[in-house]
Amino acid sequence: MFRSAALAGRAGARGGGKTFSGGGLMTRSGDDYTRGLRDGRTVFFQGQRVPEVTSHPAFAAGVRAVARLFDLVHDSAHRDLLTYPSPRDGRPVNKAWLVPRTREDLPARRRAIKFLADQSYGFLGRSPDHVASFFAGFAGAPSFYARGGQRFADNLLRFAAKAADEDLYLSYVIVHPTVDRAKPAHQQAEPYLYAGVAAERESGIVIRGAQMLGTGSVMSDYIFVTVILPLKPGDEDYAISCVVPNSAPGLKLYPRRPYALGPTSVFDYPLSSRYDETDSLVIFDDVFVPWEDIFIYRNIELTAGQFSATAAHVLGNTQAHIRSLSKLQFLVGLLKRCMDLSGRSQNAEVVAQLGALATRVSLVEGMILGAEAAAEPDPFGVMRPKDSLLYASQVYQQAMYPRLLNQLRGMLGGSLIQLPATAAELRMPESAADIERYVRWPRATGTERVKLLKLLWDAIGSEFASRHLQYEMFYAGEPAAIQTREFRNFDWAAVEALVDRCLASYDVTE
Ligand SMILES: Cc1cc2nc3c(=O)[nH]c(=O)nc-3n(C[C@H](O)[C@H](O)[C@H](O)COP(=O)(O)OP(=O)(O)OC[C@H]3O[C@@H](n4cnc5c(N)ncnc54)[C@H](O)[C@@H]3O)c2cc1C
16 A cells, blocks of 8 residues: 555545545546546547547547446445545545555455456456556555655655546556567667657656557556566666656557447447447657656666566556456357357257367466465565466467457357348348348347347457457567566476476486
8 A cells, every 4th residue: 555654645636526425535437537538638530630539439439438437436336346445545446556465455456357347348458447456566666666766766656646546547558669679779760769768857858759559548547658678778768667648748649440430330339339448559749757757767677677576567467367357258158148049059069169168268267366366475565466377377368369269250150240231120121020030040039149149240250359359469468578477487496396306216226
């Protein structure tokens, strides 16, 4: 928890709460969040600057999906599940910001994260609790930041407290754009292709360059800027960690094609139309960052260490796994429903395939619970889920997700394609009669079958689904990077001790 007494007086900064029946204020509501996005941020789309993201058809549905999450946390009915009392003033704070100090804190965090992930069926990858979970890890380790100077630790704690009190939505850009991966940041074709310190001023620094890939950045309050890729000596200008408000002058967002624009109706694309979280190239066109918002400055060792020495990467990716579990459960549940309604779920081969799919979901669930059960306090006193189990699960999931989608496709064949183009065909009497007659299952009407399969197609076959495939394969980094994390965190001493014991148990005389 944030223990600094100096921070205790800051709670009044909290905005937009409502009176809570038990006294005190709840966290901010979805409306509060949405209002905050009308801040003049710079988003380029279709050759124009978007006047306002919350009402733009490309982004409004995504904003609503996130706003709903804030509403759920704000709702006093979920107070115990989704919030904890602020260590500063006792008012409810979103549990995503909770720095886990005890064994009980981890399941408490898990239950809150799972509840929120279920709201989007796991399709909001970078929901607000994702980067908040990283900050729970950062805030638990102020002495780590103090290695760069006490003021940086103070900055980190001050911002983490503000973000928790105001329940801010942070997205992050922690990867350099793929210009020339073979060369370090300072040897790119020109300086500041990657976001770095272009100038230092008395009151702060100027950042210039680009970062990828800001999922949710179009609709976040702040962007966390740093780099998780290894830096080389000479890269000091790129070794920073800071936050930038989305409305900062010079900050430009270039989102990819929004999937919310394509769908003919919610019925035709129930996920694309409602849960596109957006991904953006983020450009810092001489963005000024005051010293107060900087946590690491020109320090290569600390930039790398924030993701390994602190619990941040483990807590953030634990959130990601819990979210992923929701999605896997949803996908397997959808397939089971298809098998039941099509009358195939008694078929021995189908039963075996469903069992194989369920195995994958159960393995992911088991890894989350196992990492939690094997948690130990780290040197900062943060209760840290077991790293090697978390990263093993990540390696497993990166490879498993594409195979899982293929298996789902394989089990449904042409049925996934033989669907009326739009929901309107189900409303027009002549075409509706044909669909009810020819596109039915033994246990489902034509409308029920079309509804289910359109949902499944949007989850595994549409452009939205294809982006999710890419997301699951890369959101945590390129596969070799995660395998390397597993290598670093695995208990090699224990396994090699077994080998040594065996080798020592006999010699050439036996
Ligand atoms: C949908 C989506 C959302 C994302 N959201 C975010 C986000 O919110 N915030 C964020 O910071 N990042 C985000 N990312 C970025 C993600 O972190 C990166 O994609 C990831 O770190 C991999 O980096 P890369 O894309 O540059 O891949 P690359 O490094 O280009 O790797 C691509 C492939 O090329 C291989 N490869 C790379 N270099 C070499 C080489 N020299 N020799 C041989 N093979 C090589 C890799 O092994 C890999 O298989 C997102 C990515 C996706 C796809």
